[in-house]
Amino acid sequence: MRIISGNRKGKALKSVPGTGTRPTTDKVKEAIFNMVGPYFQGGLGLDLFAGSGGLGIEALSRGLDKVIFVDKDAKAIATIKSNLDQCDLSDKSEVYRNESFRALKAIVKRELQFDLILLDPPYQKQKLVDILELIDDQQLLNENGFVMCEHSSDVSLPNEVGSLKLLKKETYGMIRISIFHAL
Structure with a gap:
């Protein structure tokens, strides 16, 4: 696994040990960022089921100012922190071990x-769908966000x-990417 583009292009990333987490392939990662960017002029991101942190780190490399990483697995949290350190991006991130709905409720309190x-x-x-409903109900997405x-x-x-x-959906073998934006 590696960072595909941006100011940290080519940096290697570690995977979460074990079989409980499946990293997003480079092909799918590139497709995702072609659909939502591919680059950003600042902004805030949330990587809610972060795993190794690969998607959020890619977003930082492509120009987001800051990303909040959330995962409930201790091995994933350790991997995210290691990958952020390795890419010199720890100062542009927050990392939390938490369950997704509890994390979203904490984010709502911060009015982000x-x-x-x-x-x-x-x-x-x-x-x-439940997570998307909560994101919508609590207005967690900026007007031009994805x-x-x-x-x-x-x-x-x-x-x-x-x-x-x-907005878009694409299928890559057994994986589908669906991109939503605010109406």
Whole structure:
């Protein structure tokens, strides 16, 4: 795994030890950022099921000012911190070990809004529509922001979730990427 583009291009990233986390392939990562960017002029990101932190770190490399990384697995948190240190991006990040809905409730209390929200939950435990509804209800997405959902290709998300509208969807083998933005 590596950073594909931006000011940290080519930096190697560690994967989370074990088989519980599947890293996003370079091909899919490149496709995601071509759909939402590919580069940013600052802004705030949220990598909610961060795993190794690869997607959020890619977003930082491509110009986001700061990314909040959340994962409930201790090995994932250690990997994220290691990858951020290795890329000299620790000062542009916050890393939290927490369950997704609890993390979102804590974010609501901070009154934050994001330019990019990355959702790549474990395929067997997805609650993407519930998470999208919470993001919409609590207005966590900036006016020109995007929510990226990585999910199994046999899962179809609705075209609209509240004021979030499906902008694009692409399938890469067993993986589907769905991009939402605010109406």
